[in-house]
Amino acid sequence: MSLNRRNTQSTSNFPYASGNKNRWRRHLRRYQPDLGQRLSRARLVYLRRHDARWGWLALCLFLFLQPDSAFAQDLHNPGAGTLLLGSQDNPFIAPAVSHEMTATVSGPLARVEVTQHFINPSDEWIEGRYLFPLPDGAAVDRLLITIGDRTIEGQIKEKQTARREYQKAKSEGRRAGVVEQKRANLFSLVLANIGPGEEITVRLSYLETLDYRDGEYSIRLPMTVMPRFTPAASAVAMAGPLAVSLSPISFVFDTQEDRLDTPYVSGLLASTANIEIRLLGDRWPQSIKSGSHVLNIDRRASEVSVIVDGGYAAMDRDFELSWQPASGAQPDLLMLTEKWQGKNYALLMFLPPSVEQVQALPRELIIVIDTSGSMHGESIQQARAAVDRALQSLAPGDLFNLIQFNTNAEALFPAAVLADSNNVARARRYTQGLKADGGTNMAPALEIALGARDNPGYLRQVVFITDGAVGNEAQLLTQIEKQLGDSRLFTVGIGPAPNSWFMKKAARFGRGTHTYINNVGKVGEKMAALLARLEKPALKNVRIHWPADIAIEQWPEKIPDLYAEEPMIVSARLSRLPDRVLISGDGGAGYWAMEKPVNVKQDAPGVAALWARHKIESLQDQAIASGDRNAARSEITTVALEHGLISRYTSLLAVEATPVRPTGNRLASLQIANVRPRNLAGPGFPNTATPAALWRWAGLALLLLGVTWLTLDKRRVMA
């Protein structure tokens, strides 16, 4: 671990002007000669801290990095192995990247700036490629690339146009960078024409609305990308029979154009990030805590600054922070507004009342647990604990069933059974024996959970516990949309880097909610909150009644069911701002309505961009539900271009006007590795011995015994 810290510090405090090769070499000489020594120390610490299954990998890397004397002069030669991992044809730098993330939070809005420093340690002109995660709802609207004292700003372009212009700039030797959306929560950055020894700073900025639940705001900064399993034969998954085996599951990171083949560096070379969260407001928020990292909190006059203790956060897990707004600072109806290009935009956040209401309907709780290989390690323990918790929450009159899935899906009971003590005990025993192995093939499990015949009079709630490491997300969402009926789907995200975009989406399509657990210690608390919510009546058929003379365009168009302690967030574009707003819905006790004067806050920059982001998301959802992912291409492109946002069809492109790379110098390509998520163990070794020899020995022994017996018996008879 000492290695990580020192490397990152040395790169982020990189003291020399860029482009100066000799200084860069001095820098290398200063920092690298003792690398072998530090590695062996790091390795020991590492092996002590992690269990032995990492040992082999660490040892391989250690041996790979060992040749001490050759180090200093080999480092700036990309073909020589050493610190550059990978083959000669496709090398990738591990530690020459550092990250800074600064989030400025005001109420439910966060503006996050991600700064990435890249250093080209080679003697060549390179093209750098990098894949990075951002939160699912992020509205990415700014890109700045700085080389030395020159800064180029990104412009929004249609994706193919951006690619063409990038290629053109690249071949002409001009500097260029393009940020594309690969998946809803995964982005790629490509940089062309980085000179030898040059340092490049890339600043990306996005807006998001924060999660507010159970009286707490939370923000999550994703740090690493989880490898996704895409069933190789996923086309069969939808139509095929339930028990069909879809093996072989292999790492297919590929959905046509979106190749996701980032290699991982082991924890030994893990990068760290410098994180700061600034919580603005006149009154300090309370209970600021993180389940993922140790914090250092600094309370100032009109803000609270939170940094990771020691300044650097390990990037092998997502950073998570939660806090409670100062008491009284969170009204149950909040409206933020912005006037942008002559139009009014509003972001409405509404907290449903916590109704004291007895649940009228008994429920049918279907618990689905992911036991695929990606859940191996701490994740499966968390999942088992979560299932156990849910099982214990069952009331005697409830129905329940338990389904596990990896490559195949298996239900404990053929149909939901009464939650009597015998059945529950059986399910709890079954849970204890669950092991993580095989691929992630979610479709059959959803089919069993949602496709079971209805039990009239029961409210079917499906609790789906997984890390969501799937690649065929759109297909699964379409399936949920089709099969949901009256069921409700609640997703529980587990593990160090769950695919939370998919799980939030699944919950939205399933008209339920999503819960994220990143720490075994939190399972009890978070599951209790979810289970309590399941028991609370929802506010259904929620509507916002805007004054009749206002023209509005509101996203989402149809508001999902609301659960207590969980806010509704709606974005709207309005011809004028209303002074009152009426919200109605069907509560457990019948029709419910609330009219409130709108407390319009002063201009909140970002509300317009978030409206556009919500519109894009809603259009995308509709397209997915219709079965044609590209159905809304032109509409999404239009709104994304208008508001300058990255989307599936638009990218941010920054190009410099004048060439920098001398003609004749070739451009090499570097792929920068992601840090592998903590606890992610690969598939284990197979068991490869047959009992043939054992049978043979047993057979021979029995034969000997039998013959002896008969011989002795004969003798006795004769005697």
Added chain:
Amino acid sequence: MNRWIGKSLIVAALICLLNAAWIPAKAALAQHLLQQAWQRTLAGERQVKPWPWADTWPIARLQAPGHGVDLIILAGGSGRTLAFGPGHLDGTERPGGAGNSVIGGHRDTHFAFLGDLTVTDRLLLETTEASFWLQVTDIQVVNSAEAELNLWTADRLLTLVTCYPLDAQVPGGPLRLVVTAEPMPALAML
């Protein structure tokens, strides 16, 4: 009465011996059926089940010319699959792909030949897309309780795994013989 005990011991012994003989017989017979399924796979069919109730299918063919070995690789590394042929482990790269493709096989049947391999031995891998030569670059014995398969690579690797020691009498030991092979450069084949 006593005679009956003696006779049942003999019958039990014969059952055990039949079981012992059936394992290698099944392994050999299955490979014969699999060769046919593989030919159909090469002809363009997908997921060809070698027999109607099979839950696996051939995905590649591995030959070790110097050792008279010609094996069909099956999808999946479960015990049921391995009885019929070496199995490709779910979650690892497909054979021939850019990454580490891990294949497990039984030490006393299909993968008994791993013990005879030496570094620089050549293997011929046939997939539905191409055939290519591989060269054994590394042979190791590892403890499966501690070691980890290296799946985080973009190098084209083929890793063959079987239990070790090869002649152990009791199954379930922690040691594995791990043979790594890499594609040969086209020129070296000449």
